[in-house]
Amino acid sequence: MGVRIELDDICVSLGGQPVLDRVSFVIEPGEFIGIIGPNGAGKSTLLRVILGSIQPDSGRVKITAVDGSPAPRRAIGYMPQTRLIDPELPISAADFVGFGLPHRYRPWLNRADRGQVGELLGLVGAAHLAGKPIGRLSGGERQRVCLAQTLAGDPEALLLDEPTASLDPAMQEQIADLVSGICREKAINVLFISHDVELVGKHADRMLYMGEGEYSLNVHRSRRLLGGT
Amino acid sequence: MLSYPFMQHAFLAGTLVAAMCGIIGVFVIARSLSFIAHTFSHIGFAGASFSVLVGWNPFAGLLLFTGLSALAIGRLGVRVFRRDASISVVLSLFLGLGILFLSLANKQSGFVSSILFGSVVGISGADVVRMVVLSLAVLLLLIPGYRMLTFDSFDPAGAEAAGLPIRLLSIGFLLLLAIAVSEAMQIVGALLVFTLLTIPAASARCLTNSVLRMLLYSAALAILGVWVGLTLGYYTNWPVSFFITAFESLVYFLSLRFTR
Numbered sequence: 142m143g144v145r146i147e148l149d150d151i152c153v154s155l156g157g158q159p160v161l162d163r164v165s166f167v168i169e170p171g172e173f174i175g176i177i178g179p180n181g182a183g184k185s186t187l188l189r190v191i192l193g194s195i196q197p198d199s200g201r202v203k204i205t206a207v208d209g210s211p212a213p214r215r216a217i218g219y220m221p222q223t224r225l226i227d228p229e230l231p232i233s234a235a236d237f238v239g240f241g242l243p244h245r246y247r248p249w250l251n252r253a254d255r256g257q258v259g260e261l262l263g264l265v266g267a268a269h270l271a272g273k274p275i276g277r278l279s280g281g282e283r284q285r286v287c288l289a290q291t292l293a294g295d296p297e298a299l300l301l302d303e304p305t306a307s308l309d310p311a312m313q314e315q316i317a318d319l320v321s322g323i324c325r326e327k328a329i330n331v332l333f334i335s336h337d338v339e340l341v342g343k344h345a346d347r348m349l350y351m352g353e354g355e356y357s358l359n360v361h362r363s364r365r366l367l368g369g370t
Numbered sequence: 371m372l373s374y375p376f377m378q379h380a381f382l383a384g385t386l387v388a389a390m391c392g393i394i395g396v397f398v399i400a401r402s403l404s405f406i407a408h409t410f411s412h413i414g415f416a417g418a419s420f421s422v423l424v425g426w427n428p429f430a431g432l433l434l435f436t437g438l439s440a441l442a443i444g445r446l447g448v449r450v451f452r453r454d455a456s457i458s459v460v461l462s463l464f465l466g467l468g469i470l471f472l473s474l475a476n477k478q479s480g481f482v483s484s485i486l487f488g489s490v491v492g493i494s495g496a497d498v499v500r501m502v503v504l505s506l507a508v509l510l511l512l513i514p515g516y517r518m519l520t521f522d523s524f525d526p527a528g529a530e531a532a533g534l535p536i537r538l539l540s541i542g543f544l545l546l547l548a549i550a551v552s553e554a555m556q557i558v559g560a561l562l563v564f565t566l567l568t569i570p571a572a573s574a575r576c577l578t579n580s581v582l583r584m585l586l587y588s589a590a591l592a593i594l595g596v597w598v599g600l601t602l603g604y605y606t607n608w609p610v611s612f613f614i615t616a617f618e619s620l621v622y623f624l625s626l627r628f629t630r
Contacts, residue, residue: 194530219531231579232524240521241532248516249582274579290528 143170143330144204144212144297146191151200153186159354160186161197166349166358168332170207170297173324174358175341176334178351184334185222187351188300191332192219206297215243218296220287222303222334230276234286237275238262241293261289265319281312285319292323298330299323305335313340320344371604379493380610384596386505387553388566392592393512394550395571396584397543400523404568405457406443406544409464410436410551411563416464418485418555419471428485429500432555435464436548444541488559488611490600501553508546519543520581557596558611565611566592569618576625591621 146168153161160183168174176184189195191202193214204212238258239250250258262268265285270278275286284304291299301320305313317333321344324331335341342348349358371377398407417435418428472482484492493501512519522529522539530536547567554566574587599614 192531193533214533221527221531224525224527226525230524231575231584232581233579236579236581237525240517240525240528245518245534246514248513272579287528290525291531294532 142207142297142328143172144206144216145170146298146330147203147205148191149201149203151190151197151202153183153190153195153197155186161190162354164200164356168330171324171328171330172346173321173331173333173344175338175345175348176332176351177336177338177341177348178356179353182351182353184351185302188219188302188332188334192217192300204298212297215294216297217300218291218294218298219300220291220302220304222306224287226276226283228276231274232276233272234267234275234278235259235262235271237286238289238293241290243294257293258289261292262286264292264323265289280308281316284308284312284316288316288320288323296329298332301331301333303334303336305337305340313337317341317344371601375495376491376493377600377604379495379498380490380600381597383493383498383501384490384557384600385593386502387550387557388592388596389589390505390508391550391554391566392570392574392589393509393585394547395567395569395592396574396581396588397519397523398547398567399571399575401543403547404564407547407551407567408564409457409460410439410548411555411560412461412468413439413464414552414555415485415560416468416471419468419475422481423471423475428481429497429552429556432552433549436552437545440544440548441541444537444544447540484559485555486559486561487609488555488557488562490557490596490610491603493556497556501556504549504553508549511542511546515539515542524581558614562611562615565615565618566595569615569622570595573618573622573625576622576629591618595621 149165151161151164152159164187176187178184186195190197204216206212206216235258238261239254242250242254242257259268259271262271265288267282267285267289270282270286275283278286288304299320304320305316308316317340320331320333333341333345347358349356372381398404414432414436417431417433420435421428421431518529518534518539521532522534522536526536550567551563554563558565570591571584571588573591574584577587578584595614595617598617599610602608602613603610
């Protein structure tokens with residue numbers, strides 16, 4: 142499924158400095174977009190503009206479902222770059238994932254909710270971590286659990302802001318493989334920020350290169366949507 | 371002991387306030403707001419003193435001052451008030467104001483003592499009704515907000531990413547905390563509000579990694595502390611607040627040994 146994300150002439154300035162300058166592109170449903178660029182190029186800002194947490198100075202963002210209707214905010218799942226988790230935080234991984242379930246007012250988790258949490262932990266290869274405190278998990282384990290929490294909202298698009306930062310190379314590969322697998326299995330969009338072209342390039346349908354005041358969205362590897370190899 | 375109306379009032383009010391503080395305390399610890407809770411108690415002291423000066427019920431001033439502070443902190447953002455300097459300035463200012471109001475009101479030291487150290491055995495029937503209503507209101511308000519508040523307290527970055535109304539949650543929680551502090555001050559006094567709002571929750575955090583069990587353990591430990599304090603206070607004539615703090619501290623150090 143996924144969503145269609147259309148950015149039209151987006152300009153954003155932060156603290157008087159232009160960060161995004163007339164950015165326009167379209168991402169089709171189910172596409173995996175790798176986003177590469179130096180620090181300060183506006184990668185995180187771009188994700189926040191798509192998410193709606195930063196309003197652009199000009200231009201517009203249009204997110205629509207496959208049937209053309211406007212997609213709700215909950216259709217977008219976002220994993221922020223910085224997530225300080227206290228090593229002493231005594232919350233089990235299952236509870237942590239449960240936070241992300243879409244219902245907001247019912248205080249308890251019913252059997253279906255608990256089943257969904259179990260399935261999500263299984264999907265990210267973290268079923269064995271369900272009862273462990275989130276604060277005691279390794280970096281890679283935490284990222285898996287955070288990804289499961291984001292998926293708990295049943296998003297149509299995943300915005301991942303450097304999900305492999307500060308992980309060792311083997312773990313980076315595992316997380317990228319995992320995200321790619323989920324993107325294909327659930328047919329949802331993924332926008333994946335990384336500093337490692339090789340890592341994200343293996344999975345991305347297209348790569349968005351961002352520099353200071355410039356950007357380019359290239360066809361990196363043709364696949365399903367683009368009808369190539 | 372329970373044949374005396376003043377002890378019945380103390381047990382009834384103490385139990386409900388302890389349950390409320392135990393539950394609110396879990397979120398206070400998770401949101402690192404311990405010192406804001408302490409600051410509220412000093413602001414409340416100034417509020418109660420102001421009430422005396424203008425001839426109101428002290429609780430009205432307590433609620434007014436802490437409630438307005440909650441709104442102000444909510445608007446400015448709690449980060450400003452996590453700074454040591456900010457807390458020191460606000461604590462000092464309101465303690466000074468409290469002393470000024472009392473001086474202008476020419477009030478006896480007995481009032482100061484009851485506000486600073488609590489007066490759980492001096493609670494009237496009307497006080498009990500007010501405490502029951504307010505405690506139940508706080509607990510009922512927490513039910514629909516529980517999931518969002520839990521998410522925002524234990525994983526603020528995740529809650530913001532999920533699009534939760536985090537500013538509204540912050541202000542709402544600070545208002546509930548203001549009510550909890552105002553009520554707890556009657557039991558343990560301004561100087562020991564920390565006791566019921568942080569220690570049971572900190573102990574519960576050592577004992578479980580389930581949020582729901584944390585709330586239950588924290589409430590149970592707070593209630594137990596009040597019961598132990600009232601009972602020992604009655605038989606020894608020593609201050610109830612001392613026994614409550616001693617019990618809660620003992621439980622905390624014991625629970626550190628069982629940290630999961």
